[in-house]
Amino acid sequence: MKHENTASLDVTRAASTFAALGSEQRLHVLRVLVRAGPEGLTIGELGARSGVTGSTLTHHMKILAAAGLVDQKRRGRQIICIGVDFARMQDIAAFLLKECCADSPQPHDTHEANHG
Amino acid sequence: MKHENTASLDVTRAASTFAALGSEQRLHVLRVLVRAGPEGLTIGELGARSGVTGSTLTHHMKILAAAGLVDQKRRGRQIICIGVDFARMQDIAAFLLKECCADSPQPHDTHEANHG
DNA sequence: TCTATATTTCTAGAATTAACGAAATAAAGT
DNA sequence: ACTTTATTTCGTTAATTCTAGAAATATAGA
Numbered sequence: 001m002k003h004e005n006t007a008s009l010d011v012t013r014a015a016s017t018f019a020a021l022g023s024e025q026r027l028h029v030l031r032v033l034v035r036a037g038p039e040g041l042t043i044g045e046l047g048a049r050s051g052v053t054g055s056t057l058t059h060h061m062k063i064l065a066a067a068g069l070v071d072q073k074r075r076g077r078q079i080i081c082i083g084v085d086f087a088r089m090q091d092i093a094a095f096l097l098k099e100c101c102a103d104s105p106q107p108h109d110t111h112e113a114n115h116g
Numbered sequence: 117m118k119h120e121n122t123a124s125l126d127v128t129r130a131a132s133t134f135a136a137l138g139s140e141q142r143l144h145v146l147r148v149l150v151r152a153g154p155e156g157l158t159i160g161e162l163g164a165r166s167g168v169t170g171s172t173l174t175h176h177m178k179i180l181a182a183a184g185l186v187d188q189k190r191r192g193r194q195i196i197c198i199g200v201d202f203a204r205m206q207d208i209a210a211f212l213l214k215e216c217c218a219d220s221p222q223p224h225d226t227h228e229a230n231h232g
Numbered sequence: 233t234c235t236a237t238a239t240t241t242c243t244a245g246a247a248t249t250a251a252c253g254a255a256a257t258a259a260a261g262t
Numbered sequence: 263a264c265t266t267t268a269t270t271t272c273g274t275t276a277a278t279t280c281t282a283g284a285a286a287t288a289t290a291g292a
Contacts, residue, residue, distance in 0.1 A: 011147075015140040021212070022135030023250085027127055034213060037220030043269060049219075056251055058270055063249095077259040077268050086213055093209040096137070097150060097202055104153030139280085159239060172281055174240055193238050193289040 014095045020067035025052055026060045033070060033083035040071075040082035130211045136183035141168055142176045149186060149199035156187075156198035 021027055032050045033041060043061070047053035052060065061081060064070045071082045137143055148166045149157060159177070163169035168176065177197060180186045187198045 011143055012140055015138055015143045017138075018134050018143070019138030022131055022133075022138040024128055024131040025250090027131045027134070027212075031127075031212065031215065032219075034216050035219040037217035037222070039220065039222070044267090054252070055254095055270070055272090059250080059252095062270095074258090079269065084212065089209040089212055093205045096143075096147065096200065096205055099147065099151050101151065101153035103148075103151040104155065106153070106155070141280085160237090170282070171240070171242090171284095175280080175282095178240095190239095190288090195239065 010095070014092065017067040017069070017092055020063050020069055023060070025056075026064060028052070029057070029060055030064060030069060030083060033081055036083070038082065040080045042078040042080055044078065046081055126211070130208065133183040133185065133208055136179045136185055139176070141172075142180060144168070145173070145176055146180060146185060146199060149197055152199070154198065156196045158194040158196055160194065162197055 021030070029046065029050045029052055032046060036046075036049075041049070043057060047057050050057075061070065061072065065072055068088060069084045072079050074080075137146070145162065145166045145168055148162060152162075152165075157165070159173060163173050166173075177186065177188065181188055184204060185200045188195050190196075
């Protein structure tokens with residue numbers, strides 16, 4: 001990891017977001033949350049529905065929250081978790097493609113039709 | 117990792133695709149490839165442009181290829197690598213949201229406007 | 233066949249991440 | 263203050279992934 005890159009902070013952030021999604025267990029938990037919709041679920045209910053509980057669930061939720069993929073807020077003595085919004089996933093996906101063909105010698109138009 | 121899930125194979129595949137994108141170094145390499153456009157780059161040139169070379173690059177490319185994010189084909193004694201296409205990223209992003217709100221008690225329409 | 237070039241496999245130590253029990257903290261009710 | 267419920271922090275062990283050097287393989291050309 002020894003290369004200089006002006007947009008390096010973005011790469012770092014995008015990579016850790018993808019990494020957050022890159023665990024089968026976290027992906028499962030996140031999808032349970034997405035299925036639950038905008039009202040969200042408590043940690044307890046999320047654990048019950050996903051089969052991932054206790055400190056393990058806390059650990060995974062922390063990673064998902066740090067990536068901005070879930071929100072957590074306290075309500076009394078429970079924590080309500082709410083899943084990603086669509087726009088965020090769009091942004092993440094776009095990140096990969098946004099400089100597409102910038103270094104290509106041939107005219108852009110030729111390829112651009114493939115991903116309008 | 118002890119929960120049964122009918123769609124478990126899909127989750128596994130999606131998770132490993134995200135995991136493939138979840139390394140700063142791999143993400144950097146992949147973006148260099150995306151910048152290069154549809155003609156692709158040889159491993160050597162990709163290494164020169166990205167700063168990741170040798171067995172380390174081979175290792176990362178294997179992971180990206182297994183995830184279907186790059187294609188590799190031999191041409192003489194070099195290997196040409198070509199980056200992701202847009203449709204694949206769209207699919208990956210969609211995976212997360214496709215069952216959105218399925219378990220939500222309230223009517224779908226209320227939330228659906230947020231992510232047409 | 234011999235040599236040079238391009239890339240991969242093998243191997244292993246370092247670093248990171250996962251998993252989980254036990255103890256700790258936070259809020260609410262008695 | 264004490265108890266119960268909900269969740270997190272801490273500490274520790276296991277598992278996975280990263281990184282890179284050295285040897286191996288594949289192809290092309292002399």
